[in-house]
Amino acid sequence: MSAVPDETPTVADFARTFRRIQGEIHKLIVGHEQAVEELLIALFAGGHVLIEGVPGTGKTMLVKALGQALNLSFSRIQFTVDLMPADITGTRVIVSGEDGRREFRFTPGPVFCHILLADEINRATPKTQSALLEAMAELQVTVSGTTYPLQPPFFVMATLNPIEMEGTYPLPEAQLDRFFFKVRLNYPEESELVKIISSTTGPELHRIEPVFEAADAAARIEALKHLVREVIVAPEIEQYAARLTRATVPEKSKFILNKEGLARDEAVNRYVSFGSSPRGGQALMLGAKVCALLDGRANASYEDIERVAYPALGHRLTLNYAAEADGIDPAHLIQKVLKSAREMRGH
Template sequence: MSQSVMPSNSLGPESALSDDDVAAVDRLGKAHDRLREELGRVIVGQRDTIDLLLVCLFARRHALLMGVPGLAKTLLVSKLAETMSLKFSRIQFTPDLMPMDITGTDILQDNGEGRREFEFAHGPVFANIILADEINRAPPKTQAAMLEAMQEQRITVVGKGFDLPPPFMVLATQNPVEQEGTYPLPEAQLDRFMALIELDYPSEEEEIAIARTTTGSRLPSLEHLMTGEEIIAHQDLVRRIPVPEHIYVEAAQLVRKTRPAGGTAPDWLLPLVSWGAGPRAVQDLILGAKARAALDGSYMVRSEDVRSVALPVLTHRIITTFAAQAEGLSASDIIGRLLDETQ
């Protein structure tokens, strides 16, 4: 019988890890290093972005990538799917994209017996990793169809339900809302994404390396390092990572400080934020911290795990006021100050 490796008197609802789970965490930590090394063969830089994508994947959550065109978002996501032997599908969102273009629809087909019957043609959402490219260029009805699939992992077409294959992850890219032809995602829909991952321009050295890597011969094929079954097993493992009780308190208190109503926010924040993060943010902080701990080979969640995911988890859930914009303060600036005050 497996024995626990640590006392559980200070932990939350989870029990301490068994010996089998400890060995599984060790394997996941080693796999994390191999994944970063393999992706580094074709992706220059973006180490933090890769780590956050893996956190979202193993937390069984979705991510929103923000950045100007040309930062290799599509290449990064497709190569991530390649290293994990997963089916990858890219959906280019445009103003004329309809919900059925995503989910699929019934098509009238000849059944070979002289009769015609409706047959369901699966849409591109039937994959393991979906790249929803420029999701804010599609009209709200189409955005809602995609976000419903994310939430339920199931779609309904003409009254019939279809389950989407596990593991299932949506990585949506979003252009800055200042660009022409965009439809900003409503706050309730943004909340469905665990993390907002912001990509910046590469450094000069990285840009030279990108040019050298991508203008020569074909990009190398990457090694398949993990199967879908192994990913699902790792996702289940992440849920079992123990969390000390004080970590739950820290996560809840951090989220509550973002809310101007209720008397939990510091005085300096009140004129800067019109709406704070909701309860789902606490859930995602804990899940993200669990995934971060497991990927780092740690057997329980630490405060630094929560802090490492706090910025991408909370930034897109904060609505700033005109006063904050006038001062040049973004949501990430406000979250950063809250984290500095809680060190």
Template sequence: MTMPTEREITDAATRIRALREGLEAVILGQSDLIRMVLTGLLAGGHVLLEGLPGLGKTELAKTLAALSGLGWKRVQFTPDLLPSDITGTQVLVDGQDGRRALVFRPGPIFAQLVLADEINRASPKTQSALLEAMQERTVTALDTTHRLPAPFFVLATQNPVELDGTYPLPEAQLDRFAIRCQVGGVDDDTLARIVLAQPGATAGPLAPVADAPAILDLMALTKRIVLPEAVGRYLARVVQATRPEHPACPPTVRTGLRWGASPRAALSLASCCRAAALIAGRPAVGFDDVKALAAPVLAHRLVTTYEAGLSGRTSRDLVAEVLATVPELQS
């Protein structure tokens, strides 16, 4: 795979900048969140947005779908939602020849951008319906496997405070998300701009600045971003240091973590770093990309111990300790 040329990077950066600026024009004061969502999209992963209601998570998904030109579906997850409500099911239809037949009717998962709103309100059985789709990009109904459209991007949201009647996502499900973003509030000026600029609190129809092929091109270009050997080794050391059984794991992390990051997490981190480099207009990944994305990519995959919970240390804090411990360069 050849190193992308400067022109390719420049063109891609221009398109990404248009997409980002369009998002920032609608979702005010959330530039970091927007960059993370775009990073997950270009990396071919899925993004889990975690935040209180009313912070614009759903609006972000809708705006992204509108600007990117991707076909999108929204699934509001509720406790009585069934897997077939997501994946689709076979229904009995009358054929043109008068004969009846079972025909597969795709569910809302068959979209390029799926907004899984409040995903933790669905039962684990229903949540598991997303596993194959998010990892394999396929859906198996009865004996038939259906391929999902490309690109396939799941943007899920969950509320971290209203936990009654919710089902926390299992580790396997969390591992499917490339990035988990904490959606925070906005500052005073931004809130004033929101109130003044959008009295109806909803965005009007947006003209797309890209389309599915363009997104696919960007994703293909992301894969050509060079991950230098030194950066790759550093990334691997960081991921390994999150495993309590690994010798390089810092003592504080060893006592704070039960399970570390998986190789899939390392692959996700590498892909996200490539996407971040592309968004920044660079042909290669740098050490700073790894540092910036380690917490969003790795933190939700780590299982902390009871002691860490008692001491108030979150998985993000432990990832920060790993980054502070692992040197970038080897002597």
């Protein structure tokens, strides 16, 4: 396990490093500025990202580019219907020892890396999908009663293909909740598409320069992640994050005992079956802290919270059939929630 270096990075270091990584990624990835920024926010906040996009929008390339820029170990698992949990975590195999005796030895799976790309995660069975749960939440893997720790930083990026839904298994809510952000990759604009075509079909291949040295990359990233936690947050901002999270919960939910402080938004009550879990609040706050550092501040603000509200809360809302029938998406509801929370804020 890498130790945090003695030299603590400053706020300026953080912002500079962040922008540099961003710049390196954009050598390969054209457009998707917001997606890249959200990806990096999740990385430095210590979370995992679910990337949703139609085929060909650069999901896999984005993850590869990130791995190269960070100069961290990178694994890719193509999820299929016949993928088994042991294919992810690793398994015990019989090997011959030096003395000729045969013994079981644990062979680590692809999960033992810094950056893991779980490509088309919804094509594997729930059993296989759940194999990632422990790794994502607790940074460890248990195989045959033995727990193996993962090396930080551990960053899972799973991609979801929203089309070709036959033979897919939607992610269970519990696993969705473990993703820090859900990032959407939209179709590129025309000007971006021109650049993509130009840069990928010409003789010159763009190469990403690693931002960190391979030896201290993990440690430096961990130090930056540690700095994020040092950002000062006033109680009002924490309360705002909590209020925003609770505002996604419908009033009629049977899991709410005290309805005081719930935002009264009719759209939430009508279209949401289950609101965000406390993990949503944590994601809001950590994401806001990263945003504050990016902005060169040592304190979080309301604007930072609102900036990460969409990727942090959107995938944590379970919508009902009425929402599907009316064509309501989570972004629309988050917008309503933000509006009502701003009114309660009184600014």
